[in-house]
Amino acid sequence: MADELETASPKAENGSALKVAAIGDLHVGKEDQASYRDLFGEMSRAAQVLVLTGDLTNLGKPREAEILAEELRACTIPVVAVLGNHDYESGAVEQVTDILRQAGVHLRDGEATEIHEVGFVGVKGFVGGFGSRMLGSFGEPAIKSMVAESVNEAMRLENAMRQVRAKRTLVVLHYAPVVETVEGEPLEIFPFLGSSRLAETIDRFQVSAVVHGHAHRGAYEGRTPGGASVYNVAMHVAKPTGRPYAVLEI
Template sequence: MAEKGITAKARVGNGDTVRIAAIGDLHVQEDAETSCRDLFGEVSREADVLVLTGDLTNLGRPREAEILAEDLRACAIPVVAVLGNHDYESGAVEDVAHILRQAGVHLLDGQTAEIKEVGFVGVKGFIGGFGSRMLGSFGEPAIKAMVAESVSESMRLENAMRQVRTNRTLVVLHYAPVVETVAGEPLEIFPFLGSSRLAETIDRFKVSAVVHGHAHRGVYEGRTPGGAPVYNVAMHVVKPTGRPYALLEI
């Protein structure tokens, strides 16, 4: 295939180059007039693996997951995904996850999947803020519970990373691990878009790239403090492909 549309290159270790299409924040709705089927068919021709970075449904309703599962029939390549905050909205997250897994999606929630000699590691992540402004565990129980959830997601990511046995690794998140890729969002909501704790965990390991969504008005590219490339692949974010999805070579 031609090099047109490639948005990142991360060559680590041996093995053939794997082309990964990544997109987040599909927000599939029950009454939507548009379908993702044609998009998934296009991706199947352009990439070896499709990665979905959460907010797969708009309100976390099982019927929305069923519609997505039906559209994914047009996808002829493996699909890896994590859930996002919208997928929890209706309290039916177990049903949503079951429907997607039944459709063949490698739905990661603190697990890993090895496809074409690339290790995919996924967690949803959580809020908390970035850098010196990251929320600390102090004060009311509600604040401490929020920080504990953020720490828990980072620990689950670390535990999953320790299971990876491949030379190439893609980390799949919903929430952002760095502040650079949420730039463009209102400053007031930065703490709700991700957490530097995720980047701290990522930088303990050799990582080829990181993808996330959630920040619809963010920017495409950033890096962790340790230098791992980070891509905001929310479908609303402008990408070098000119398409709703990014294409990465790993």
């Protein structure tokens, strides 16, 4: 999992497809919950990179991050991750971030990293809604502040995309960039599950695929208006693997 393991794990050679295992919404909580060690070991055998799409902890507590870091010792491949809304709950996001980065996780927050000739770009994303029903910056200051945060996350994604030099790119989000992958959730909460602003940014670049979580009852697959494949890899969503994680070839 740590940086030194990248040289020991199998690599995609000469532009061949890189296998990426992706899962979101682990919600690691109390110490007495079920262990993910076996699952992390299984994903290490199935892929060359592990991607975690946010809500890594249940309440954003440092102890939960420590438990996850311990569990990730079973992972023998590089790990790329973003945070989710649950990871902000306790106001300890800096501590959670430090714990996971010290454990060797490539925790992306408006940044890009290259592993095995693939660029991994990550931001949390934010709410805002989709298409013509996307929330606009009008009315009360609280609404304008909410829209400004959504725009800011899209801008941070764009800045991170501009850092990529690799020919293949995987975008890692927590919130959804398209409505197709949140379908199955109650209509009333669609605006809180993601934002089309993310898709608008993604479509300005050449992207191999996009993964996100957050929508536990959403659908597995969708596309941006520009045609980029989007996968909802929240562990609760049914996937072609028949397992809680997806395996993508990038």
